[in-house]
Amino acid sequence: MAPLRVWIAVAVGGCALIALAYLPPRGAAPRGPRFATYSPEPTAARRRAQAVAKEWRETDASLRLLEDRQHVKWDSSRVGPAIIFRGPTLPPTAVRTVEAVADSMWRALGLGETKVRAALVIALERAPGSAPGPIPDQNGVAFLTPDSTDRTTCMAFLPANHFWTAVLLGHPPRHFEPDWLARWFQSGLGPCAYYAAYGTPSRSVRSWLAARNWDVALYLGTHGIAGERFLSVNLLGDPRYSWYWDGIYSLSPSTVACLAGRLDGCRSAVLYGADDDARIAVPEIVRLEQGWWRKQHLLPGERFLGDVARDVGRDRFQSFWTSSLPVDTALAAALRQPVGEWTKQWERRFIQPIRLGAAAPLGATLLALLLAAVAVSAVALAASRRQVR
Amino acid sequence: MLITIGLPAAGSAQNRWARQVHDELQRALNVVHAHGGDRPLLDKEGTLNQEESASFTITLREGVSYSIFGVCDEDCSRLRLVLATLANSELALDRTSEGFPVLQFTPRVTAEYRIRVAMEECRLNPCWYAAGVIPSSGAKP
Numbered sequence: 001m002a003p004l005r006v007w008i009a010v011a012v013g014g015c016a017l018i019a020l021a022y023l024p025p026r027g028a029a030p031r032g033p034r035f036a037t038y039s040p041e042p043t044a045a046r047r048r049a050q051a052v053a054k055e056w057r058e059t060d061a062s063l064r065l066l067e068d069r070q071h072v073k074w075d076s077s078r079v080g081p082a083i084i085f086r087g088p089t090l091p092p093t094a095v096r097t098v099e100a101v102a103d104s105m106w107r108a109l110g111l112g113e114t115k116v117r118a119a120l121v122i123a124l125e126r127a128p129g130s131a132p133g134p135i136p137d138q139n140g141v142a143f144l145t146p147d148s149t150d151r152t153t154c155m156a157f158l159p160a161n162h163f164w165t166a167v168l169l170g171h172p173p174r175h176f177e178p179d180w181l182a183r184w185f186q187s188g189l190g191p192c193a194y195y196a197a198y199g200t201p202s203r204s205v206r207s208w209l210a211a212r213n214w215d216v217a218l219y220l221g222t223h224g225i226a227g228e229r230f231l232s233v234n235l236l237g238d239p240r241y242s243w244y245w246d247g248i249y250s251l252s253p254s255t256v257a258c259l260a261g262r263l264d265g266c267r268s269a270v271l272y273g274a275d276d277d278a279r280i281a282v283p284e285i286v287r288l289e290q291g292w293w294r295k296q297h298l299l300p301g302e303r304f305l306g307d308v309a310r311d312v313g314r315d316r317f318q319s320f321w322t323s324s325l326p327v328d329t330a331l332a333a334a335l336r337q338p339v340g341e342w343t344k345q346w347e348r349r350f351i352q353p354i355r356l357g358a359a360a361p362l363g364a365t366l367l368a369l370l371l372a373a374v375a376v377s378a379v380a381l382a383a384s385r386r387q388v389r
Numbered sequence: 390m391l392i393t394i395g396l397p398a399a400g401s402a403q404n405r406w407a408r409q410v411h412d413e414l415q416r417a418l419n420v421v422h423a424h425g426g427d428r429p430l431l432d433k434e435g436t437l438n439q440e441e442s443a444s445f446t447i448t449l450r451e452g453v454s455y456s457i458f459g460v461c462d463e464d465c466s467r468l469r470l471v472l473a474t475l476a477n478s479e480l481a482l483d484r485t486s487e488g489f490p491v492l493q494f495t496p497r498v499t500a501e502y503r504i505r506v507a508m509e510e511c512r513l514n515p516c517w518y519a520a521g522v523i524p525s526s527g528a529k530p
Contacts, residue, residue: 113404115464115513151436151515199464200438200514322439322514 007379015372020358062285065121065144065155072119072153075099079113080106081156081189081196087124087165094170098122098181105182109220111196116146118192120185121157125165141288143190143214146200148282154192158185186221191286193220194305198321205320206280208327211273214286215295218302220309232293233300233350247294248354255297258343261353267328267340270304272297274327298343300350307346308335406462406517410434413460413489414519421456427524430455436515437508444505446475447522451499454525457492459483459506465516467509475501493525 042050064086072082080103083095090098102120106112144155160168167173167181186193191214194201201209209217236247248256254272257265298304308331309317316334323330328339335342360368403411411434418429431447449455459470470490472481480502483490496502506520 115404115406115515146515148441151438198513202439202514318512322512324440 004380004383007383008376011376011379061142065157068121069150069153069155079103081118081120084121087126101181102185105185114196115199116152116154116195118154118189118196123159125160125162139290143192143286145284154195156189156192158188187219190218198318202322202324204327207277208274210280211276212297215297215301216304220306232302235293252297258347259354260356261344263340263344266343269298270339270343271328409462410460410517410519414521417458418521418523421523421525429521429523431522434519436517438514439508439511442505442507444503446501446503448501449496451496454495455522456525457522459490459520461488461518462516464513465511468518469507469509471505473503475503
């Protein structure tokens with residue numbers, strides 16, 4: 001009977017190995033999307049034209065921001081960011097209302113007169129053909145951070161879509177709530193809010209943030225980026241649906257590991273880019289494309305440093321922000337605990353740890369067990385018949 | 390009573406840090422002037438982040454004693470002032486004063502010299518600084 005037991009053990013072990021190797025990870029869709037739309041593959045010429053158009057729009061947007069920086073008019077009677085409008089002319093009363101909202105938002109962030117001043121460039125929606133030449137970029141949010149040619153000005157470019165253009169022109173929809181505009185301004189400030197609050201970061205911190213496109217310092221406020229509890233992590237949707245898991249597995253491994261509550265993953269997700277001595281371009285233009293949250297290295301990264309600042313207090317955060325030490329050392333010193341540990345606890349405030357690893361559907365499991373039993377029985381039967389008595 | 394010399398008045402468009410360094414440099418120059426010094430040869434104001442530096446060139450005359458001042462804003466705790474030749478040979482530097490370095494220098498030859506201001510410690514970047522050069526008392530014509 002001993003050889004039979006060995007055969008059974010080998011067969012069961014083999015099944016387990018095959019299951020581990022081939023079963024899809026938890027939540028992964030077994031098939032392609034049912035309602036996928038297929039657009040024809042663009043030709044090489046079209047791809048080239050699109051790439052050139054994208055490059056033109058980015059260069060044009062950068063030049064406009066640089067020009068705007070040279071012509072910002074600072075109003076000493078106001079504390080908030082300077083506001084520059086592009087597009088249709090706003091009536092003076094609307095301008096005053098917008099400035100008053102921006103000033104209130106600035107004070108709510110705890111800011112007053114700051115060393116680095118912020119300017120919000122708001123591009124109102126233009127009708128196609130309303131201006132000569134190609135249509136400039138009206139989608140991407142962008143920031144021009146201070147540099148050696150102007151150490152005290154941070155520019156934020158905030159395109160206003162149809163909704164916000166109507167609001168700014170004084171035609172808000174009926175359900176519009178008064179604090180929405182302030183929240184929009186607050187989220188539009190992005191890294192400029194950090195520059196205003198804590199000044200220019202040290203070279204090591206700046207290099208780290210540049211390497212990851214500032215994804216952990218996009219929002220300084222106390223609430224979510226677009227409302228009281230709205231975070232980029234909410235955009236993943238519901239774990240019961242396969243698109244949630246598609247979203248999860250499109251993130252980097254360390255980001256997923258951190259969502260699963262793994263210390264090493266959280267540490268790697270936070271310190272992504274900290275080891276590189278990233279070249280900081282001059283001028284440094286930080287662009288947020290549509291769907292920027294899908295490229296975050298930490299979820300909800302946009303508020304990570306804002307939460308660090310609130311947790312550790314202004315002095316400790318300021319020491320980290322201007323520290324010339326490596327980022328992991330400086331951040332751990334500010335947090336007074338290992339980066340991974342703090343981040344793991346922080347992550348729990350927004351999302352329950354996801355479960356990773358192979359997850360077999362019930363039907364497939366039963367079928368596999370049945371097949372395994374049949375195989376084992378067949379092997380056992382064959383082995384018993386071949387025994388020489 | 391001190392008189393105001395040299396520097397243009399701080400404009401209302403300046404922020405409080407710029408006004409602070411402007412006023413401090415003005416006070417320092419006034420003190421030297423009150424003790425028989427001449428009008429300032431150079432005054433520079435600007436901003437620097439920590440570990441950044443700025444340089445200016447100036448012609449100093451043989452046998453004339455010069456006072457070279459640097460001041461920085463409240464967030465700056467160490468400003469370094471260095472006087473060097475154009476070939477970057479250091480002639481004088483202030484090692485003692487943290488936020489208010491002062492150099493006294495009497496050149497042996499009339500030549501162009503380089504003054505370097507280095508922001509060594511700034512708690513909240515950028516820090517405003519100002520530097521001034523004024524012939525001290527007892528200056529020979």
